[in-house]
Amino acid sequence: MEKACYPGSFDPFTRGHLEIIERASCLCSQLTVAVIDNPAKRHLFSLEERKEMLQQGVSHLGNVVIDHFQGLLVDYLKDRQIGVAIRGLRDSSDAPVEMQMARLNRQMSGCETLWLAAEGQFLHISSSFVREIARLGGPYQNWVTPLVAQRMEAKLAQ
């Protein structure tokens, strides 16, 4: 496969995301990790902060680029001439929404979606739980990269 795109909010980027990025990068010649820029949604980290943490986290992978988009994913993919979206599946609760999104995207533009099943050790990690556990003072550090942990601490100290 030539080009693929892994879209997400990455608020923040976790080791679960990293595992999917590492595996997806082996399946294509260029993987674009695209951060969804939705100004209507409140995020813990700004777009630039989310992109910076991703950039640092994937620096060991030569064929991964970090980008962002607003609006429909299919429009972004068409613009960048990318035909495949990658998504990570944690468990069956991810499946209904992911399948619906994949079908909608395919009907709108012919874009295919490829799902990678998360490895057992990453199944329980989600950005929202990382944020919540960090906010409550729990040990979330093993689920993120050292830079993300550092940025989380700084953010929560504000």
Ligand code: ADP
């Ligand atoms: P989250 O669901 O953690 O808020 P995103 O909205 O950024 O994350 O999700 C981007 C993609 O990454 C989605 O396909 C999501 O299912 C997947 N993903 C999120 N966390 C994990 C994980 N721990 N393992 C595998 N895939 C994941």
